Amino acid sequence: MKKIGFLSFGFWHDGPGPVSSATEAYQQSLELAVGAEQIGLDGAWFRVHHFAQQIASPYPLLSAIGARTKTLEIGTGLVDLRYENPAMMAENASVADIMAGGRIQLGIGRGSPEQVIDGWQHFGYDYTEKEMENIARERGLEFLDLLRGKPFAEPNPRPMFPQKPGLLRLEPYVPKFRQRIWWGAGSQKTALWAAEHGMNLMSSTLVDHESEDPFHVQQAKQLRLYKQAWAEAGHDFEPRTLVTRSIIPIRNDKDLYHFGGRRNGEDSVGYFENYSNPTIFGRDYVGDVETLVKELKEDTAIQEADTLLLAIPNSLGVDYNLHLLEGVVKEIAPELGWK
Known part of the structure; x- marks a missing residue:
């Protein structure tokens, strides 16, 4: 059994089209989540991206989805810690989790290259890209520590409201929310760090090109090393691992029109600016159901992970994306034993 969800960038584009404004992007994200639960997604x-026509501040959206659904896990992939204040983030995320009845799965990490140069400086953080490599991790650990709910703040001797004696913690405190925090890892080293600090593993849609093996083999190795490190660390709960794939079953002429040209995808290797290591991007899976079942059986990273996210073209609208998701959940997943 495998949990299956969708991953949306929440794009919108000015002008005519199914998603032509921020209002439509956020409202359709809510509608898509409700529809996804109805067709059996998990x-x-x-x-989360800043300075772009995409989903930015996720917490209101997560809360709204939580209020409209009952069983759906609601996650981020991922919140960019270069822009975040850990204390404010802990409050916002905990409120969203309460609104969702304990269903938030919060992915956090350093993030990917952004739309502007050193964008976090516009959020009040005067650090260089190099300094941010360590600061993002430090903020992640501070955030985890805050979620433990341990009192740490010295109380005002003349407070506005009555309070218990002793140090205070951030409120609201949600027990075990810490067990639903994920770290976005793009390398084996980062995956081991996530295991050491007790976070679930969200393996990136791209990873450092650390061998000549195909993307899925490199990613599967990352997941196995993570699980081994987790066992050695002795944490008191079972970890989860997640991978993301673009899986497009061609079932009608509209599918063929939109995605027929993307058949026979292959892994690709490239460089991001300011990244010293080459990065390998996983292939798309596009084809008829029978072909996709055969090809997906060979994807060792999907086999290794307990959760699979389906990257969707949200800019094509709610109905069409539900059609694509239903094709995977009802026609492909049963053939592979995922559901």
């Missing part, structure tokens, strides 16, 4: 996850 999760709705959203990318």
